[in-house]
Amino acid sequence: MPLYIRDDDVDTLARKIQQLTKAPNKTEAVRRALQNELARAQAAIPLKERVKDLQDKVRNRMGPNNADFDMKKFIDDMWEI
Numbered sequence: 001m002p003l004y005i006r007d008d009d010v011d012t013l014a015r016k017i018q019q020l021t022k023a024p025n026k027t028e029a030v031r032r033a034l035q036n037e038l039a040r041a042q043a044a045i046p047l048k049e050r051v052k053d054l055q056d057k058v059r060n061r062m063g064p065n066n067a068d069f070d071m072k073k074f075i076d077d078m079w080e081i
Contacts, residue, residue, distance in 0.1 A: 003027040 003026050005011040011026075018029035 003030060 003014075005014060005026070014026045014030050014033075017023070017033050018026050021029055021032055023029035023032060
């Protein structure tokens with residue numbers, strides 16, 4: 001079945017992709033573009049998960065949490081107050 005695109009802007013984009021990717025026709029160009037976009041969307045990791053991963057790495061590198069740690073005393077000692 002031939003691909004018919006009614007929107008002129010979308011048709012222009014499909015032709016540009018066809019030329020740049022050397023696709024044999026617009027249908028193949030659109031197929032490749034859609035497959036690439038689908039793969040990109042599936043590979044994208046949500047910001048919430050990326051931040052959680054970074055927080056976990058930092059937490060692991062800092063070591064166990066000390067409930068008795070006094071931040072004020074620590075900073076005062078650093079500044080020799």
